[in-house]
Amino acid sequence: MANIKEIARVAGVSITTVSRVLNNHPYVSKEKRAAVLHTIEQLNYTRNMNAVHLITGRTKAIAVILPYIHFFYFSVIVEGLAREALLAQYRLILCQTDYRPEEELKVLDMLRNKEIDGVIIVSTALQPEVIEEYTAYGPIVTCQDSGERRFSSVYIEHYSAFRHGLEYLAAKGYHNIGYCEGRKHGSSSSIRQSAYRDFLAETELPFLEEWMIFDCITEEDGAAVLHRLLNMTKRPDAIIISGDHVAAGLIIEAQKHNLRIPADLAIIGFDNQPIGRLLGITTIDNQLFEMGACAFRIIHDQINGDGGPPVHLKLEYSIIERLTV
């Protein structure tokens, strides 16, 4: 396979000149440029990018850490990332780590290894302190609210968004409010739990341990929630659910059992998913696509700019009123 040296030899110029042509540098005469381009064509030459990466110390690649890709939440964020990456001609390395810390650390090590120019953490099992140690090796952006860390973040305020949802339900006259969550442990999950507990405590609304339902990941988990609700001696009259698809599961199952929404059970979801739009689910929009897009733009700026202080960008959520409250 031809290399730059070969091109130089055949074209009768120096290696430097070939490199200049390759990189569109000035100060190459028309004749030599043409000769080089012709030789490149003729020998079917392409640059070995690994050599370029080695000498430049850049790869135009960014790693994305997330646990799974086939969840709506993650896939929309990645969609936002990918759109911007395409525009900026960067590569995204999808590092699906299943929330395994050792795998996530391997990805951060890629930053030390110079394999990548930055890391975008969509969701992680790692502590912020651990992530901070890697800021020495390159820019890192999270899509979680991690406080004033040495790495950047794009986030919505889950505490506030969640409370807003609860206040909305309370204002509509619902006083027995349940709560559905995905993972029990997890940074934004914990924030939402505190918001829930704090709100109920402050407003002196009833709090039952069994009204906090965890591990609701899929549509079918949502359907299962209905049966748990039906078996309760005291049942909530409203429920806040992280994920419209889970809410959809609950609603569809509720229809089968003639439970009226919102008369018997009010529901507010999250993520503003298409299925929620269709079913008329009242939801909290958290700008997932925009979050991905912003995360990319931030890291891109940090890679190509001054590499100044970390950016903390708060996105605004909004409650979309529909028919389930």
Place this chain on the structure above:
Amino acid sequence: MANIKEIARVAGVSITTVSRVLNNHPYVSKEKRAAVLHTIEQLNYTRNMNAVHLITGRTKAIAVILPYIHFFYFSVIVEGLAREALLAQYRLILCQTDYRPEEELKVLDMLRNKEIDGVIIVSTALQPEVIEEYTAYGPIVTCQDSGERRFSSVYIEHYSAFRHGLEYLAAKGYHNIGYCEGRKHGSSSSIRQSAYRDFLAETELPFLEEWMIFDCITEEDGAAVLHRLLNMTKRPDAIIISGDHVAAGLIIEAQKHNLRIPADLAIIGFDNQPIGRLLGITTIDNQLFEMGACAFRIIHDQINGDGGPPVHLKLEYSIIERLTV
């Protein structure tokens, strides 16, 4: 930043010895190994992987070409890919190309550039002939039925699967069968269209141009389909829809308009999505996760094995009978 030379100097050994330790090669004395490891620790050294990639000519990275990630179909295939990639300790480079040929070609060029060890094409706008030209530079696997090409593939037989669905509807007594498709142009889309036309022609069932409905991508497109159906003078009594989420949109909208499923309209979907399970949609399961997993295993074998002839792996689909037919 420390490099291997520095480690060798400080540890008082040769560069070769450091490399041996790094790569777990035999023939290094306990003492020297310990000294090297200690120095590595002390100087906080890590390999520059770009140098490794350059000299070895391998990157343990595989590019994945697809148009969007936030569609169920693609995200589940990628989930399958990612699981296997994690096991094999390979990196996936997500190349979301929006079906732009020029971007897809750039990805294939990465194979020439030695940036990646292989390419998995989940869905593409390129012609098979174009893809074949790149097989010279490394292994390529598609998740589409492309015939006996010089690149590998994992696929289900869309023609046969689609006909099977139609036969199933016909056998159940439905004779006016409509058809909902995502993109009008596209390789598996065209195959399904032929299957539809062929079947109707052969069985002499009624064929109306307006019963072929295209650009049904989202749940909401599915809902829109209902309104098109309602406005038809002659309406199909059954419909086959590529994508359960689109079917779900149609079904949910149908409920709102008191159209009974399947009495007024039978529906068969594709992909065996969770939302379909929940709504009891009869569907054709096309093993998306498995398709991704197999695609990865095939390319992994080709990279690390003999690099023999292309593999063409056919996966079996199955009709899952539920309540909408």
Place this chain on the structure above:
DNA sequence: ACTTGCTGTGAAATCCATTCCATATTTTAT
């Protein structure tokens, strides 16, 4: 006529690890 600045060109250093080859020492087999 003379400095300054721009254009054009190439030699050589650099990025950093892997690996082939040569050599030295020690162990095992005959």
Place this chain on the structure above:
DNA sequence: ATAAAATATGGAATGGATTTCACAGCAAGT
């Protein structure tokens, strides 16, 4: 005791580009 094999180690070539530096020629400014 001696040949053969295994262990241990390092020198130097290699992979393929970018970039700094030095220098030459030529046009413009004073």
